[in-house]
Amino acid sequence: MTPAVTVVRTSTANLASVVTAFERFGCSVRTTADPDAVARSDRVVLPGVGAFAAARAAIDTRGLEDALRDRMLQGRSTLGICLGMQLMARGSEEAPGVTGLGLLDGEVESYGQGHPELRVPQMGWNLVSPSDGCRIVPRGFAYFANSYRLATITPGWHPVWSEYGGRFLAAVERGAVVACQFHPELSGTYGKALLSNWLEA
């Protein structure tokens, strides 16, 4: 079986690593910004590199909000990566006044408030620890490249934790809907294990 994966194209995102990662599993991968395709696809990836406000604007311009929100609320297989996870929150300190998709509670905040010893961005491999009930995100080291993160638990979503100047959400999962602050597509063998779990979920 070669599962089909739809990667949502927002204007700023670099998609080559995500696309290549799924092609290694033999998936047929298409990139699109078409809301109907996002609504219909069995598996959707919302990647994200760049700024919160620009990515949010791209979602609005392309009319993608309902398609993304609905499929995640319905528990249909969806993977948010990095900024793709942050966009699921209510908003971000990076872009005051810009709303996220509101699926996850809390606001995305910057690292390092009160932690002058921290390198910012967090750039490198950090230990990821899933809570009981997680079925897709394994325990292990994953690659992060981020200056902002979410730390608020949302009822109904299983938290996956990491530490960097305090505890933050490395990922959350609810059924086949997973959001990772790190980059599974850049996390070597660990990332392959995660993506394999998600494809099978």
Added chain:
Amino acid sequence: MAWTPPPGNRSGRSAIVEPGNSASLPVRIVPCLDVRAGRVVKGVKFQGLRDQGDPAELAHSYEEQGADEVVVLDVTATPEGRGTRLDTVRAVRARLSVPLTVGGGIGEVEDAAALLKAGADKVAVNTAAVRRPELLSALATRFGSQCVVISVDAAGWHTRGSGYEVVVRSGTERVGMDAVAWTRRAAELGAGEVLLTSFDRDGTRSGYELGLLRAVRSSVRIPIVASGGADTPEHMADAVRAGADAVLAASIFHQRNWTVQEVKAALSGLGVAVRPAYTAEKETSA
């Protein structure tokens, strides 16, 4: 060359970063592929280049050894060579599932966009940013700071400033800028990481320039990738203690003096935390 663990730490166990309020991540081991016309080369102080192999094959093999990311530098970047460079990046990306930084001859935002589209995760800019610092802001605005690496080649500058001066055009030109002040400015403009190369140490295998690392560490918050001079894990441990978050090396890996795995084991023995290889845990949930 044989490595012997220091007395008192012979267990060989990895020094794992314990969950806690940790402020630092495991040091990243970063093999560097200097590429010319689609082949990996290596010289001394950027001169006398010798063929070391195929970039995609080497990148893949380093990932299997445990490399935490890979850097590809186009050491003879020319306008005519840009098509070849994109082919190289595509080929490396196809074989690599850890982060890939690409540098060399990036003069415009569109050069960076093409490299990112071909499969780079970060772009390293050097000469063009020295000439036009606003390039860094433009890149950070469009792609995010986590995509933008400022590559600083520094040479000893014994009578002035921090003692280190910026050199450009593969070390052929000194520009009279203080390397530490320039790195700080680049970070303010939006660079999310600095690839800090000691021109004096490059290819000499005499150890990283620790004074340069300390001076930059005390001046910026962005991660530092130390480059130039690596020969042993002891050199890498010294660089970490001087403030490096990642250590780049080329010769010692290409010439198979050390595998990445051996370097990591040696660093663990020296008390430096490294990322262990991933092993799937048995299913624990009911």
